[in-house]
Amino acid sequence: MLGLAQRAVDRKWRLPMGPLVGRYNPYSPAYISDPYRQLDRLRAAAPIYRSRVTGSYVISSYELASEALTDRRYGTNRKEDSSLRSKMFFRLAKFTPEEENALDNTLGAVPDEVHQHMRKAIAYDFSRRRVTALRPRMEFWVDKLLDEAAARAEFDLIGDFAAKLPILVAAELLGFPPQDAARLQEWSDSYLVLVDPLINGAGIPRMNAAFHQFDPYVAETLRRKRAEPGDDLITRLLEHHLAGEFDEVQLRVLIMMLMIAGHEVITNLIGNAVAGLLRFPDQRELLAADPDLMPAAIEEFVRYESPIQAAWRIPGEDLEIGGVRVPAKRAVTVLIGAANNDPAQFAHPRRLDLTRGDNRHIGFALGSHFCPGTWLARVEGAAALSRLLERFPRLRGDADRLRWKPAAGLRGLYELPLTL
Numbered sequence: 001m002l003g004l005a006q007r008a009v010d011r012k013w014r015l016p017m018g019p020l021v022g023r024y025n026p027y028s029p030a031y032i033s034d035p036y037r038q039l040d041r042l043r044a045a046a047p048i049y050r051s052r053v054t055g056s057y058v059i060s061s062y063e064l065a066s067e068a069l070t071d072r073r074y075g076t077n078r079k080e081d082s083s084l085r086s087k088m089f090f091r092l093a094k095f096t097p098e099e100e101n102a103l104d105n106t107l108g109a110v111p112d113e114v115h116q117h118m119r120k121a122i123a124y125d126f127s128r129r130r131v132t133a134l135r136p137r138m139e140f141w142v143d144k145l146l147d148e149a150a151a152r153a154e155f156d157l158i159g160d161f162a163a164k165l166p167i168l169v170a171a172e173l174l175g176f177p178p179q180d181a182a183r184l185q186e187w188s189d190s191y192l193v194l195v196d197p198l199i200n201g202a203g204i205p206r207m208n209a210a211f212h213q214f215d216p217y218v219a220e221t222l223r224r225k226r227a228e229p230g231d232d233l234i235t236r237l238l239e240h241h242l243a244g245e246f247d248e249v250q251l252r253v254l255i256m257m258l259m260i261a262g263h264e265v266i267t268n269l270i271g272n273a274v275a276g277l278l279r280f281p282d283q284r285e286l287l288a289a290d291p292d293l294m295p296a297a298i299e300e301f302v303r304y305e306s307p308i309q310a311a312w313r314i315p316g317e318d319l320e321i322g323g324v325r326v327p328a329k330r331a332v333t334v335l336i337g338a339a340n341n342d343p344a345q346f347a348h349p350r351r352l353d354l355t356r357g358d359n360r361h362i363g364f365a366l367g368s369h370f371c372p373g374t375w376l377a378r379v380e381g382a383a384a385l386s387r388l389l390e391r392f393p394r395l396r397g398d399a400d401r402l403r404w405k406p407a408a409g410l411r412g413l414y415e416l417p418l419t420l
């Protein structure tokens with residue numbers, strides 16, 4: 001049924017069906033090891049085209065991607081998406097009513113007014129000033145993990161460090177006890193399936209199970225914070241809820257989202273940055289000689305190997321994008337990683353260049369869904385990388401044998417063994 005319906009819609013529109021169609025396959029091994037060759041060919045031939053693999057329209061140029069992310073005619077509620085990707089996801093997921101209700105109340109699905117309240121409610125805790133003040137606490141956790149690493153013969157940057165740090169930092173910022181880090185990490189990991197449902201179909205039962213543990217855990221934490229308020233984000237969000245800005249379900253989902261959203265991406269930022277430095281020893285030397293380069297380096301790491309590679313937008317009406325007509329309610333995949341490697345915007349994009357001028361990458365997106373965790377990512381990324389490179393200036397690893405996780409929406413490594 002679905003296939004017939006899509007073909008009927010597709011016949012109605014003139015689609016850019018060049019020889020490239022079918023060659024953009026984010027799930028192929030070649031793409032997973034190096035997406036940028038395919039993305040270069042795709043961008044050059046059709047900066048917007050309809051993918052048969054994902055059933056959505058795919059944007060790969062910087063110009064069209066920036067326009068799409070700031071265009072108010074798009075929504076972000078994936079339930080409104082009629083493309084195969086979302087249909088398959090909802091079919092496979094078999095959500096319970098509670099889960100459906102949670103999905104309807106994510107930052108991407110709530111009405112604009114509630115979205116604005118939520119963004120304002122978290123703005124203080126994610127502001128540059130507030131996050132910078134937390135840097136000593138971040139360094140405390142960084143050092144603790146690196147002390148443990150130094151005592152080990154083998155060190156996996158991802159499993160032993162980059163995956164653990166963001167959970168500890170986010171837990172502290174939100175007001176969860178650090179001893180709950182292991183289960184918070186398990187629940188957060190389970191949710192990755194939301195980003196890449198097609199390939200991670202098998203992860204759906206794990207996500208369902210995690211929701212039924214994480215949600216009551218958050219509810220219990222809220223009961224505790226009501227009785228004993230703390231100087232933390234959960235307590236402040238509770239106050240906004242009590243002032244009527246969002247309801248209880250929206251509050252719980254927001255808290256879960258904040259825990260999940262900042263985890264895998266910071267892991268990937270740290271892992272991708274170190275992989276990039278191993279690949280470009282001259283840039284590593286530059287950074288070692290001038291640690292003040294770190295803020296610019298973080299921006300370049302996010303551009304060069306963007307931890308979030310794609311964002312999805314659902315047109316609320318029929319649109320014309322780059323000369324192609326896209327029907328309402330059919331997802332548009334904005335390939336952030338492709339845009340950040342568009343040679344029309346960035347000279348020699350596959351060169352990691354920590355001194356790159358005018359680095360207006362869109363790795364944190366643009367527009368109303370611009371990443372609220374940008375400063376947290378910058379400061380935490382800088383704390384982690386500065387300490388790692390300072391403490392282990394001779395660290396070595398093999399940049400030619402990187403194992404990338406298969407995912408169209410995220411880019412990160414399974415592991416990165418290092419000799420310290």
Ligand code: HEM
Binds near residue numbers: 336364365373
């Ligand atoms: C290197 C690290 C990070 C990168 C590259 C990144 C990137 C992004 C991008 C591209 C989006 C837009 C997604 C879309 O429009 O569909 C986004 C949204 C978001 N990010 Fe981040 N992010 C990072 C870290 C964080 C952290 C640390 C947090 C919080 C703990 C966070 C919380 C969020 C949330 C809640 C949203 C949804 C915002 C909304 O819909 O209004 N992110 N991020």
